[in-house]
Amino acid sequence: MHRRQFLTTTTAGVTLLAFPAVLRAQTKEPIRIGFPLPLTGTFAAIAADLQKGAQLAMEEINAKGGVMGRKLEVLFRDDELKPAVGAQRTKELIENQKVDFVVGGLAAHVQMAINEQTKAAKKLYISVSQSDEISAKPDTSPLTFHEALNPTITSRTMATYGMQNIGKKWWVVYADYAWGKQNNVVFNAAIAKLGGTVLGSTPYPLGKPEFSAHLPKIQAAKPDAIYAVTPGADNVPFLKQAISFGLKKEARIAQPLHFLYYTKEGGAEVFQDIYGATHFCHELAETLPQAKRYVEAFTKRFTQPPDSYSGYGYNGIHEVARGVELAKSTDSDAVANALRKNREYDHYKGKQWWRACDNKSFQDLWIIKVRSPQQVKGEWGFFDVIGKVAANEELDRTCAEKGHA
Amino acid sequence: MLDVSLSALTAQVFTGIVLGGILVLMAIGLSLIFGLMTVVNFAHGAFYMLGAYVAFSLLGLTKSFWATLVLAPLVVGTLGFLVERLLIRRLYGRSPDDPLLLTFGLSLAMVEGVKLLWGKIGLTVDPPTQLAAAVDLGxxxxxxxxxxxxxxxxxxxxxxxxxxxxxxxxxxxxxxxRDALMVRALGVDLNRIWLLVFGIGIGMAGLAGVLAGPMRGVYAEMGVEIIIECFVVVVVGGMGSLPGAIVAGLLMGEIVSLTTFFAPRLAEIVVFVVMAAVLLVRPSGLFGEAGLAE
Structure with missing residues (x-):
């Protein structure tokens, strides 16, 4: 290569490289939100839904001109359902990508690792994972917000409904990790308090859906009902095995949560008559105008109706945006204070609020039951909404019980 | 309090046979490949996973579980042939670490490849309607x-x-x-035999995957979990011993099933405790010959 040729090429290269910087300087820097979530593993389907909700919120906000004239940019990273990876991705997002806030984390154990990183970096974190510890001392912090339901709220709700409508003698099958264990403890306590009996509780390793060795013992105990804390991709194999052993005929089955996509994957034959709670299902669009708008926007954007966790992602991003707008700042402390001062919000399904002591979101939840194959409406209408439990701080542990004296 | 009746225990033993059966199918291929080729095939679990995925797709194409049951292990076995011919064959005569590293890398690539082809979200396969019911065994x-x-x-x-x-x-x-050198000296082309054995071993892993799909679902990580248990089975049974793989596979199935009954939380650990105990008493495994793996 000749000297002149070299000079022209290098100059051209340098100009090209510098160009984005020039462009960037002309517009305002976007507000960056890091979003770790388990795109691979047992919760992949739920994570994909969560991501879509966050993306929809970002696109809606940016279409209206962003926040304080700045666009939102959400950076999704796969935490692989591993606490160490979740921590690493969060650290990278904060240190390399310079994100202003973090939303996300889906599995309870990974979310704790993410929270440790955001606490250390003093960044606002909105967790969308179901966890009791995240809003309790010593794990929580003034910058840790919790958008999702938690095992205490869900399992107390299901125990109350279950004792009134499903059965008195229960057996619990639960995934042996943070969320599963918390649900087991809460459900046992709630059933005992309500005068029922838990005949036994069986732990199994999360993501290892072989239940056959557990089933004969459960059958021998003859419970009225089974509380199946078998989340994510374990849900369908559990039910199929329970059916293949004849257990579904002998006992009724309830779950802390129902998911639309797993229900569709397993089909109405498998899920028929199974009870569960949820903070959202697209059937709510029939009765709630906010839900109708959200479900229509989501379906238009992604050509399928939302499952429940997209709502958490949607709210997480909207709440960051609302906080920044209120605080007129991207400083995490300022945004956290603004959200605590202006506690109420309603983005897609009715009023929610942040409790001041623990930054925990309170929201309505619903009891749903899966329809029979003949009753399923269209491609996605699996759920009958059979009860509503209004948002209520008393469903959760008190501020004092959580260590916020 | 535990209510241990004879019928409950019988039921537990029976479920253990199925758990063990899948392990035996896996371990026997692993053991066969090791016994003949001294290749520690770390990709065995990935081929099990691939068997389940191939079955999912074939079921969609053929609409027949029975055709799938025959075809899917053949497809996976054929891939096994290709892997032996194109990759592993180059490493014969080198240290046993080389094929181990190769197959370990291959298993990672296969898991990611499956996610690219079939998606990151798990799939569901139903058993054929003739087999979907439950029978009363008394x-x-x-x-x-x-x-x-x-x-x-x-x-x-x-x-x-x-x-x-x-x-x-x-x-x-x-x-x-027994003696590869001697067989070669007699004029037998062992390369073709190794190709065949690798293909058969992989095909059996594929079959195990096909069978497991309707019970456990189909997901990319399914092979990662089972491969560890399979190595335990092969080590307990004795590296390279086929009767060892069968006995140890069934034994592990029963141990897991019975431990699940009495103390479910220990079921994950107990297989390793048993392995440690067996190795203390019989370092080359239950049916192993001393010196084979050296």
Missing amino acids: FMRFPVYRLFVIAVTAAALLALWLFLEKTNVGLIIRAGS
């Missing part, structure tokens, strides 16, 4: 499909035994695992 209701898994496992093992004991190729395989 002491419990048991899924017909699981009885079918026991039958297919037994048939596959019988076919393998007949092949190894009653055919000339089987004779060469047995001889080759």
Whole structure:
């Protein structure tokens, strides 16, 4: 290569490289939100839904001109359902990508690792994972917000409904990790308090859906009902095995949560008559105008109706945006204070609020039951909404019980 | 308090046979490949996973579970041939670490490849309607499909035994695992035998995956979990020993099933405790020959 040729090429290269910087300087820097979530593993389907909700919120906000004239940019990273990876991705997002806030984390154990990183970096974190510890001392912090339901709220709700409508003698099958264990403890306590009996509780390793060795013992105990804390991709194999052993005929089955996509994957034959709670299902669009708008926007954007966790992602991003707008700042402390001062919000399904002591979101939840194959409406209408439990701080542990004296 | 009745225990033993059966199908291929080729095939679990995915797609194409049951292991076995011919063959004569590293890398690539092809979200396969019901065995209701898994496992093992004991190729395989050099000196092309053995071993892993799909679902990480248990089975049974793989596989299935009954939380750990105990008493495994793996 000749000297002149070299000079022209290098100059051209340098100009090209510098160009984005020039462009960037002309517009305002976007507000960056890091979003770790388990795109691979047992919760992949739920994570994909969560991501879509966050993306929809970002696109809606940016279409209206962003926040304080700045666009939102959400950076999704796969935490692989591993606490160490979740921590690493969060650290990278904060240190390399310079994100202003973090939303996300889906599995309870990974979310704790993410929270440790955001606490250390003093960044606002909105967790969308179901966890009791995240809003309790010593794990929580003034910058840790919790958008999702938690095992205490869900399992107390299901125990109350279950004792009134499903059965008195229960057996619990639960995934042996943070969320599963918390649900087991809460459900046992709630059933005992309500005068029922838990005949036994069986732990199994999360993501290892072989239940056959557990089933004969459960059958021998003859419970009225089974509380199946078998989340994510374990849900369908559990039910199929329970059916293949004849257990579904002998006992009724309830779950802390129902998911639309797993229900569709397993089909109405498998899920028929199974009870569960949820903070959202697209059937709510029939009765709630906010839900109708959200479900229509989501379906238009992604050509399928939302499952429940997209709502958490949607709210997480909207709440960051609302906080920044209120605080007129991207400083995490300022945004956290603004959200605590202006506690109420309603983005897609009715009023929610942040409790001041623990930054925990309170929201309505619903009891749903899966329809029979003949009753399923269209491609996605699996759920009958059979009860509503209004948002209520008393469903959760008190501020004092959580260590916020 | 535990209510231990005889019928409950019988039920537990019965479920253990199915758990063990899948492990046996996996471990026997692993053991066969190690015994003859001294290749520690870390990709064995990935081929099990691939068997389940291939079955999912074939089921969509053929609409027949029975055709899938035959075709999917053949497809996976053929991939096994290709892997031996194109990759592993280059490493013969090197240290056993090299094929181990190669197959470990291959297993990672296969898991990611499957996610690219079939997506990151798990899939569901249904057993055929003829096998979907449960039968009353007197002491419990048991899924017909699981009885079918026991039958297919037994048939596959019988076919393998007949092949190894009653055919000339089987004779060469047995001889080759005793003394490869001598067999070569007699003018036998062992390369072709190794190709065949690797293909058969992989095909059996594929079959295990096909059978497991309707019970456990199909997901990219399914092979990662089972491969550890399979290595435990092979080590307990004795590296390279086929009867060892069968006995240890069934034994592990029973141990997991019975531990689940009495103390579910220990079921994950107990297999390793048993392995440690067996190795203390018999360092080359229950049926192993000393010195084979050195």
